[in-house]
Amino acid sequence: MIEVYIDGASAGNPGPSGAGIFIKGNGVVEKYSIPLGNMSNHEAEYHAFIKALEICIKNGYEIVSFRTDSELVNRAVEKEYVKNKHYAPLLEKALTLSKHFQLFFMKWIPSRENRQADELAREAIRKNN
Structure with missing residues (x-):
């Protein structure tokens, strides 16, 4: 099983935003720090989720467990x-x-368990032009 940790962050609400994605499992470790432009924190959380789903599909992962500290997205x-x-529309795209995946799971985790994705999201904010 592949574990996918996701986080979206914004410097301001709205403001420069980024997605942090940390993937591990089956001997795989991947890190993504993706600038998202200007948006709200909640939008950044959804976009991080969508980007992570797209990466997992592209990489051919079939059994994935997503972890997020966003109660809004998880709910x-x-x-x-x-x-x-x-x-x-963001939720609809994510659900589609x-x-x-053969098996898809989503689990809420406390922020302290999502530090790697959080750091990657903050790094992505700094990459915005």
Whole structure:
């Protein structure tokens, strides 16, 4: 099984944002720090999730367990619903991508267990032009 730790971060709300993705399992360790431009923190969390899903699909991973410290994203995926309609297209895209896997899991974790993804997200903020 592949474990995928994701985090989105913004310097300001909205402000320069980044996605941090840390992947491990089956002898694999991958780190991604992806600048996202200007957006809110919640949008950055969704975009980090979508980018991670796309990376896992591209790499041919079939059994994935996603970990996030974003209660908003975790709850939305769990219920397949968002209150704020602004995030509905992002959730829809993520749910569609998640169907590509043989097994897909999503779990909320405390921030202290998501430090690597958080550091990568903060690094990505600094990469914005």
